[in-house]
Amino acid sequence: MVEEKYANFTKGLVGAIGAENVLLDDSKKEPFRHDASDYVGEMPIAVCRPGSTDDVSKVMKLCYDNDIKVVARDSGTGLTGCTVPVKDSIVLDLTRMNKVLEVNLPARYVVTEPYVVLDDLNAQLAKDGFFYPPDPASSKVASVGGSLSTNAGGMRAVSTGVTRTWVLGIEVVLANGKVLQLGSRTVKDNSGYNLTQLIVGSEGTLAIITKAILHITPIPEATFRIGCYFKTDESNGEATQNILKTNLQVISAEFLGESAMAAIKRNRANIPFPEGANAVLMVDIASQKAALDSEVERAKEVLSKSNPVFMEVTTDPAKMADSQIFKVRQDMYYVLHDESQKLHQSLIAGDVTMPTTHLIDAIREINALIDKYKLNMTIFGHIGDGNIHHSIIVDLKNPEEAKKADDVQREISMIAVKYGGSMSAEHGIGYEKKEYLKDELKYRDSLEVLDLFRGIKKAFDPKGMLNPGKIFDLQ
Numbered sequence: 001m002v003e004e005k006y007a008n009f010t011k012g013l014v015g016a017i018g019a020e021n022v023l024l025d026d027s028k029k030e031p032f033r034h035d036a037s038d039y040v041g042e043m044p045i046a047v048c049r050p051g052s053t054d055d056v057s058k059v060m061k062l063c064y065d066n067d068i069k070v071v072a073r074d075s076g077t078g079l080t081g082c083t084v085p086v087k088d089s090i091v092l093d094l095t096r097m098n099k100v101l102e103v104n105l106p107a108r109y110v111v112t113e114p115y116v117v118l119d120d121l122n123a124q125l126a127k128d129g130f131f132y133p134p135d136p137a138s139s140k141v142a143s144v145g146g147s148l149s150t151n152a153g154g155m156r157a158v159s160t161g162v163t164r165t166w167v168l169g170i171e172v173v174l175a176n177g178k179v180l181q182l183g184s185r186t187v188k189d190n191s192g193y194n195l196t197q198l199i200v201g202s203e204g205t206l207a208i209i210t211k212a213i214l215h216i217t218p219i220p221e222a223t224f225r226i227g228c229y230f231k232t233d234e235s236n237g238e239a240t241q242n243i244l245k246t247n248l249q250v251i252s253a254e255f256l257g258e259s260a261m262a263a264i265k266r267n268r269a270n271i272p273f274p275e276g277a278n279a280v281l282m283v284d285i286a287s288q289k290a291a292l293d294s295e296v297e298r299a300k301e302v303l304s305k306s307n308p309v310f311m312e313v314t315t316d317p318a319k320m321a322d323s324q325i326f327k328v329r330q331d332m333y334y335v336l337h338d339e340s341q342k343l344h345q346s347l348i349a350g351d352v353t354m355p356t357t358h359l360i361d362a363i364r365e366i367n368a369l370i371d372k373y374k375l376n377m378t379i380f381g382h383i384g385d386g387n388i389h390h391s392i393i394v395d396l397k398n399p400e401e402a403k404k405a406d407d408v409q410r411e412i413s414m415i416a417v418k419y420g421g422s423m424s425a426e427h428g429i430g431y432e433k434k435e436y437l438k439d440e441l442k443y444r445d446s447l448e449v450l451d452l453f454r455g456i457k458k459a460f461d462p463k464g465m466l467n468p469g470k471i472f473d474l475q
């Protein structure tokens with residue numbers, strides 16, 4: 001259903017990009033009110049599916065002229081409410097813009113449209129022995145446009161950094177429909193303020209990304225994985241620090257804490273664990289064929305110091321990709337989501353980060369909070385770069401429980417900040433973390449950052465029409 005006052009506007013949309021690319025029925029628009037968080041957005045006026053930059057520009061111009069808000073969307077896996085529609089908005093669904101436009105191996109870049117799924121891009125690049133490193137656990141479905149807009153992290157961040165490290169340039173459409181080319185096709189480019197990097201991570205609040213120029217790199221010659229099963233979380237923290245102290249090329253270090261292992265045992269009973277194993281660390285290391293055996297031995301020796309109850313080494317890439325325990329780590333969101341659905345409760349996907357030297361203390365403090373608040377909480381994540389996910393399954397309809405969940409989130413956020421990290425490692429802010437962002441800025445005596453954010457927003461988006469109310473309040 002479209003309200004009468006929007007009739008001319010929607011007619012304009014249909015004229016601009018075709019009736020088949022403008023969804024107006026509530027039943028068709030309903031799925032677009034959701035992302036992977038528990039936030040439910042407003043019913044959008046329309047869902048527009050542009051097929052080209054020119055289409056995006058036409059839609060934006062119409063929205064600008066009619067004071068309509070715009071929420072961009074690629075795969076919709078945002079975890080903070082960043083992708084859900086706001087009042088009086090359209091959803092700009094970019095899934096028709098799904099092509100890899102150029103692969104340039106000697107210059108080591110690719111050019112893609114926004115809705116290229118990360119795993120599909122890497123499957124294509126792997127044929128030539130290259131890859132694009134950012135790998136959020138959602139890479140099976142998450143896309144280039146969405147992952148740039150949230151500056152997604154992932155497992156390999158410990159070795160190859162987060163998404164922004166790999167973005168050379170972007171094509172964007174501004175709120176008024178103007179198309180701009182930002183950055184270049186080169187690694188070196190010092191030409192004034194870096195607007196590309198300002199837009200990366202801006203959650204659709206500054207401009208619409210319609211193309212991306214991404215740096216790529218060769219796949220390491222050999223890799224191996226050591227899975228260490230421990231009795232306690234503490235050993236996870238200690239073993240991570242020990243392996244990071246070496247000059248071994250750690251690609252990723254992923255952990256499942258005691259609470260996460262308990263959740264897996266509850267929800268995925270078919271997954272076998274060695275006797276006495278309550279926590280797991282999986283370390284992937286890049287090597288060269290000639291050095292593989294000696295590096296495996298060196299890594300085993302280092303990790304053994306933390307007394308694992310069981311260790312397994314995998315050097316076969318196919319077996320690594322097929323590993324049940326690694327897959328369940330990647331799928332932790334779904335494990336917990338299933339449980340939350342069964343309990344008719346909500347899932348909050350917490351996400352803090354800190355220097356790895358503070359992990360042992362931080363994990364101890366977070367576990368103490370799990371005991372204190374008696375919430376259904378689990379910890380797991382990308383321990384190699386200090387990123388801990390603390391997921392909470394909670395009945396948010398119960399005010400007391402909702403308050404407890406908020407209180408514990410705030411306390412965990414401040415543990416991360418106190419140790420020199422942040423309350424948001426990789427998921428971004430969206431709606432969920434706006435207050436925690438303020439806490440962090442207050443702690444650093446830097447609340448004025450929000451005024452600078454507002455100034456930047458105004459410069460890009462003077463009418464405040466791009467995903468307003470996400471990250472920070474406009475006033």
Ligand SMILES: Cc1cc2nc3c(=O)[nH]c(=O)nc-3n(C[C@H](O)[C@H](O)[C@H](O)COP(=O)(O)OP(=O)(O)OC[C@H]3O[C@@H](n4cnc5c(N)ncnc54)[C@H](O)[C@@H]3O)c2cc1C
Pocket residue numbers: 035036071072073074075076077078079082083094114135136137138141142143144145146147148149150151152153154155203204205207208209210333334426427467
């Ligand atoms: C199972 C699961 C695992 C996850 N694991 C990780 C992880 O390991 N690391 C991590 O960082 N995140 C993770 N996430 C969060 C999420 O997958 C990432 O944020 C992802 O990068 C979002 O991509 P998307 O295509 O789904 O974006 P969307 O959800 O479609 O959009 C995300 C944000 O970007 C904006 N946006 C989308 N496209 C554009 C565009 N073209 N131009 C401008 N703005 C745009 C949207 O408005 C929204 O604010 C996970 C999520 C799930 C469900």
